[in-house]
Each structure stands twice: as structure tokens, then as C-alpha cells.
Amino acid sequence: MAQASWFTKALWLILAGALAESLWVGRYQTAFIAVATFSLTLVPMALARRFEIYVPPSFMAALTFFIVATLFFGEVWQFYDRFWWWDVLLHGGSAVGFGLIGFVLVFILFQGDRYAAPTWAMALFAFCFAMTIGALWEVFEFAMDEGFGTNMQKSGLPDTMTDIIVDAVGGFIGAGSGALYLKGRASGGLPGMVADFLERNRKRFGRK
Template identity: 55%
Template sequence: MSRVFADQTLLAKLIWGALGLSVLDALFQGNWPLAAVALATLALSLAPVFAARWAEIVIPPSFITAIVLFVGSTLFLGEVFDFYDRFWWWDVAMHGGSAIGLGLVGFVMIFMMFQGDRYAAPPIAMAFFSFCFALAMGALWEIFEYGMDSLFGMNMQRTGLDDTMRDLMVDVGGALIGAASGFAYLKGLEYGGLPGIIDEFVRRNPRLFRRGGGGRR
């Protein structure tokens, strides 16, 4: 496990360290809400590392860093420092980033089902299904926000229908970017950027993509 953490980026380690210090400082000051949020943020940002270890897969450090940044920005900065209200574009950025990530995850999951066979289905079809996966996850999140507002009197939707529709439109844009990255990868354009992340995941997990030869050569 120590090797897994050693392979992570310096930025991810710094964020984990800052969150750990925030938990200790909040506990020392008796600020229980801050301690709870900081601890939840730390736990959720570490969850992919332990999940990958349990599933015996290797997640590229760059993708782990993106997850850590997203979770920290959503929960810690968004809720503790009220970034959602201070910056109108914060919610847009969070939804767009998550949709891109889900588009990549959706593509990788579908590619795993075909064991890395690039010719098992047309690239446009695989990209379409990864787009649908990302958009479906975005829609489920909006249902979750509605449920939290209705059942517990929270204000996750803020402006109601306008907020929901804006979030879904941003999700569409992010899902398109994630799906397009998968399409570019299948077309052999995996030279850095988001397609490069897919290629790195495939190369680091050859047993899951036997028919594809373990990524670009």
C-alpha cells in the first residue's frame, strides 16, 4: 500500500496533508462541523486509492489527482468556504469536470467489457454509450439534489428548475468531451491529454484489455 501512495503526484499528497491538518486543527478548536467536512473530504478523496487496491487495478496518478482536486473543490472549498455562492461559475466548473471524468470512466468500462478489442464495436457507438453513461450519472445527481431539498429542507438546487437545467446542459458538454476523448483514443490519437489518460490506464492494466494488446505501442 505504501508503494501505491508513493506513486501519487506531489499535488495529491499536499492536498491530503492539508486536509489531515485541517481535521486536527478543527478537532483541537472544537469546530465539529468543519472537522466532519474535512474528514469526509479526506475519506472520499482517498477512497479511489483503496478501491483500486481492492479491485487489483492501477489508476493513473493524474486521474487520482483530478479526483482529489474535484472532491476537495466540491466539498471543502464549496461548502466550508462557500465557493458556490461566492463564485457563480463554481457550480458550472464542478459539473463540467465531473461529467468529463464520468465520460472517461464510462468509456473505460465499456472498453473493458470488450477486453480492449478496438474492432468489437464502431468507435462512434462506444463513444455514444460513454456519453449516455456520464449523462445518466448527472441526471441521477440532480434527482439526489431534489430529494435532499424535499426531504431535509436543504438548498442544493438553489434556483430550482433553472439550476437543474443549467447543470444538465453543462453535463451534456462535459460528457461530450469525455466521450470524444474515448473516440480519439480508438482512432489512434492518444498523444497526451484526456486520450492519453485512457491509454495510460489500458497500459497499466493489461489483464483487463487482453484483446487490445495493452494499449498503444
């Protein structure tokens, strides 16, 4: 079952403070974004509870941070404009996360310990999964810029290629962490997070 860490609660407190301040000064659009962002952070926890899946608090905190950093810090507080590295940070972090998710998905497909593919193939699938999500996001950015006149791509091709390169690095880290788990080297860090998730949910993935 998902649990809220102190870091997640701190992010919620920031959103609550921003909501109160926005209502006080009459910035209702900002207040709406704060409420919407908070609501989205609850979705992963609700899904985990609904399907009775344990999610490590550290991973849930990272997911919550990504949502808040993208929608509120990035857009409302304009971190994308104030810090050149903000977009790179979020792309890299999300790619690592999608690499881990891709590994978990292929692990579930192979149902536990009886692997139907070698470690390198499972890691490659996880890497490709992360890259695919990253590429689809770039398509989304292009569609928004062309259809609604936004500036999500900023400098155009250089921004897109930088994002893809960062996605590749992050996906490699995520997929590599899954491979280390399969090699029995999950003593901590990201491999340890994978081990924690799979061990706590083993009854859902094992063969019957």
C-alpha cells in the same frame, strides 16, 4: 497501482491544516467533515490496490480534487456561494470524468482490441453514461431539497438546466477523448490518459 501525486498530497495537507485549526478553536463539525473528506479520498486508491488496477496519478488527483472541492471547499468554505462558477466547474469536470469512465467500461465489456461496435457507438455509450449520472445527481438534489429542506438546486429550473448543459459538454469531451484513443490519436491530454490506463491494465481486459 494508484499513486498519490504532489497535488493530491497538497490537498491532504490542506485538510490536515483545516482539521488542526478546527480542533484548536472547537469547531468539531468542521473537523469531522475534514476527516470524512480525507477518508473518502482514500477509497479510490484502496480499491485500485485491492483489485490491482493501475490508475494514472493525474486522474486520481482529479478525483481527489473533486471530492475535496465538493465536500470541503464547497460546503465548509462556502465556495458555492462565494463563486458562482464553482458548481459549473465541478459539474463539467465530473462529466468529463464520467465520460472517460463510461468509455473504459464499454472497452472492458468488449474485452480489448476486438471491438464489437464501431467507434461512434462506443463514444455514444460513454456520452450517455455521463448524462445518466448527471441526471441522477439532479434527481438527488431535488430529493434533498424536497425531503430535507436544503437548497442544492438554488434557482430551481435554471440551475438544473445549466447543470445538464454543462454535463452534456463535459460528457462529449470525455467520450470524444475515448474516440480519439480508438482512432490512434492519444498523444497526450485526456486521450493519452485513456491510453495510459488501458495499456497499463491490458492484461486484465484482453481476451483469454
